[in-house]
Amino acid sequence: MRKRAAGPALLLAASLAFAVVPQATALPDRAPERAAAPDATAPEAAGPGTDHATDDPFTADRTNWFRQDRFGMFIHFGTYSNLEGEYKKADGSVCRDAEWIQRQCGIPKAEYEKQAATFNPADFDAKAVVKAAKDAGMRYIVITSKHHEGYAMWPTKVNDWNLRDHSSFDKSRDILAELKKASDDAGIKLGFYYSIWDWHDEDFPDPATFPKYEKRMRAQLKELVDNYDPALLWFDGEWDTDKPNNPWTARDGEKLEAYLRDLDPDLVINNRVGKRRVVDGDYGTPEQEIPGAPVDGQLWESCMTLNDHWGFARYDQNWKSAATLTRNLLSTTSRSGNYLLNVGPDARGRVPQPSVDRLKQMGDWLRTSGQGEAVFGARYGGLVEEPAWGSVSRKGDKLYAAATQWPTDGSALHLKARTDFKVTSARVLGSDQRVEVTKSGDGYDIKPSGAATNDTATVIELKVDPGPAARPGKGKGLKQEIFDNAELSGTPKITRTDATVNHAWKYEGSPDAGIPSDKFSVRWSGKLEPRRSETYTLTTVSDDVARVWIDGKLVIDSWTPHEPKIDKAQVKLTAGTRHSIRIDYAENTGEAHMKLLWSSPGQEQQIIPAAQLYAN
Numbered sequence: 001m002r003k004r005a006a007g008p009a010l011l012l013a014a015s016l017a018f019a020v021v022p023q024a025t026a027l028p029d030r031a032p033e034r035a036a037a038p039d040a041t042a043p044e045a046a047g048p049g050t051d052h053a054t055d056d057p058f059t060a061d062r063t064n065w066f067r068q069d070r071f072g073m074f075i076h077f078g079t080y081s082n083l084e085g086e087y088k089k090a091d092g093s094v095c096r097d098a099e100w101i102q103r104q105c106g107i108p109k110a111e112y113e114k115q116a117a118t119f120n121p122a123d124f125d126a127k128a129v130v131k132a133a134k135d136a137g138m139r140y141i142v143i144t145s146k147h148h149e150g151y152a153m154w155p156t157k158v159n160d161w162n163l164r165d166h167s168s169f170d171k172s173r174d175i176l177a178e179l180k181k182a183s184d185d186a187g188i189k190l191g192f193y194y195s196i197w198d199w200h201d202e203d204f205p206d207p208a209t210f211p212k213y214e215k216r217m218r219a220q221l222k223e224l225v226d227n228y229d230p231a232l233l234w235f236d237g238e239w240d241t242d243k244p245n246n247p248w249t250a251r252d253g254e255k256l257e258a259y260l261r262d263l264d265p266d267l268v269i270n271n272r273v274g275k276r277r278v279v280d281g282d283y284g285t286p287e288q289e290i291p292g293a294p295v296d297g298q299l300w301e302s303c304m305t306l307n308d309h310w311g312f313a314r315y316d317q318n319w320k321s322a323a324t325l326t327r328n329l330l331s332t333t334s335r336s337g338n339y340l341l342n343v344g345p346d347a348r349g350r351v352p353q354p355s356v357d358r359l360k361q362m363g364d365w366l367r368t369s370g371q372g373e374a375v376f377g378a379r380y381g382g383l384v385e386e387p388a389w390g391s392v393s394r395k396g397d398k399l400y401a402a403a404t405q406w407p408t409d410g411s412a413l414h415l416k417a418r419t420d421f422k423v424t425s426a427r428v429l430g431s432d433q434r435v436e437v438t439k440s441g442d443g444y445d446i447k448p449s450g451a452a453t454n455d456t457a458t459v460i461e462l463k464v465d466p467g468p469a470a471r472p473g474k475g476k477g478l479k480q481e482i483f484d485n486a487e488l489s490g491t492p493k494i495t496r497t498d499a500t501v502n503h504a505w506k507y508e509g510s511p512d513a514g515i516p517s518d519k520f521s522v523r524w525s526g527k528l529e530p531r532r533s534e535t536y537t538l539t540t541v542s543d544d545v546a547r548v549w550i551d552g553k554l555v556i557d558s559w560t561p562h563e564p565k566i567d568k569a570q571v572k573l574t575a576g577t578r579h580s581i582r583i584d585y586a587e588n589t590g591e592a593h594m595k596l597l598w599s600s601p602g603q604e605q606q607i608i609p610a611a612q613l614y615a616n
């Protein structure tokens with residue numbers, strides 16, 4: 001049984017704010033039964049003993065680029081782009097939308113296919129697109145390979161509804177291949193958006209025929225992986241909806257994710273591969289919003305438009321300013337997130353000039369005086385509270401305080417400390433003014449002697465000493481006792497050492513081939529040795545139920561059966577001291593998940609590593 005990687009992901013309820021998207025937590029744990037996809041594309045067999053979690057996305061080499069690169073370009077390009085956001089109806093009225101135009105304007109299928117036949121993005125220039133991304137400071141690109149309209153932007157062999165076979169475009173061209181080449185040449189990662197929801201494939205809406213669609217979807221994804229070697233897959237259209245009905249289930253997501261990781265174990269995959277829950281894919285996908293604080297239990301990336309549409313809309317000139325966009329990027333990074341900023345090429349394949357201009361201005365800011373240090377390779381500031389006057393990110397032993405409001409009256413910028421740490425030096429990037437740092441009240445006062453360096457954000461670099469950390473531990477994991485009942489009763493069937501509490505047994509897996517996928521329980525026990533003396537946040541991701549004791553005290557009590565859920569506890573821990581820990585977990589039915597993470601002001605969120613866990 002091969003093991004599968006699958007990261008934590010969390011449910012951002014706010015990202016599901018649209019009525020069409022139901023709260024994922026309301027989904028039944030058990031998916032309705034349906035015929036499995038035919039063998040040719042069947043995922044490898046899952047069953048007792050399968051664990052889909054092989055790494056910790058917070059620390060894995062696999063996801064390292066994604067955690068460092070921070071800033072990407074989203075490209076919405078499809079046959080909707082050919083309409084440029086406007087559709088003239090038979091009665092002469094004009095209906096407006098962008099990538100949803102077929103559905104929102106009620107364009108009959110035959111009509112839509114007819115207009116698609118004229119699609120000729122002859123001016124699509126992969127080098128120019130990559131240059132626009134590069135000039136912005138972006139380090140990865142995610143392009144729609146297929147949006148909800150079902151039209152493939154590469155010469156797929158699966159059907160004729162694609163840019164080579166149904167267009168007026170040069171049949172010798174393949175824009176995804178062109179983009180791959182240009183991205184590789186520029187050292188930029190390339191990923192593909194792929195919509196599960198499909199308005200064109202007639203087998204899609206009916207659960208009886210859906211497996212036939214699923215087989216074609218798998219074949220298309222295999223083409224993408226085999227032919228273009230993407231770094232990332234960005235799914236969408238996973239939610240329950242109608243017109244057309246969407247039969248996608250969490251169980252389908254489990255199988256698709258396993259299938260893809262079998263094709264390429266290095267893929268980074270977003271949480272919409274499943275049902276956008278904390279346990280789906282590698283990372284969460286807030287859309288058109290930035291979470292107000294670091295996100296629990298998963299990596300994340302906010303996707304956002306430059307104006308008010310994803311696809312090209314010729315009537316939409318409501319562009320965000322470069323200052324707003326740059327500040328959004330800073331806010332996102334300072335909460336350990338990525339920023340995926342969209343461009344929508346026009347019918348000829350040209351990226352709108354107002355987009356190019358704003359991206360260039362962002363890049364100019366990032367390239368000036370090393371200000372990009374606040375973004376690339378940086379993450380949640382942690383040591384301090386986020387101030388009202390800007391954002392604070394951390395990179396190694398430096399904090400980057402990006403002030404969007406600058407004191408004009410000689411007053412100080414205050415930083416509230418979340419733990420004991422020292423500021424050893426401070427400077428303003430791009431200025432030789434003095435910066436006076438004094439301990440004050442609950443933190444530090446920072447008094448720059450001169451003016452702001454620019455109107456977007458002025459970056460103060462603070463060199464910090466976060467205080468001593470104990471050497472890495474020498475542990476090998478906790479003692480794990482596995483029971484073949486959901487009550488932790490009787491003698492454990494298996495007793496062994498478990499390196500990390502990082503498990504995604506999902507529907508069909510379990511801790512061991514000899515343990516059924518339902519009705520089992522697990523107890524972990526031993527010692528937990530932190531490297532810092534701080535208040536740690538312990539975070540569990542569990543389904544069905546979990547309890548955690550530290551030093552004999554019950555700190556997490558999540559024993560009412562639930563969907564994948566996050567629970568947190570604050571515990572004071574002492575560096576180098578071994579605190580006793582016990583975790584009880586039980587699985588009755590449906591999906592099974594159990595993860596244990598920690599974070600502290602000085603420790604970035606991660607699965608608690610084996611070296612800090614001892615079996616006794």
Ligand code: H79
Pocket residue numbers: 018020099100104236287303310
């Ligand atoms: O690809 C982009 C969007 O097309 C897609 N996700 C991003 C990345 C997306 N699908 N659904 N949603 C976003 C949210 C749903 C919005 C809706 Fe509506 C509100 C659907 C119907 C009303 C917006 C307005 C879309 C059509 C009209």
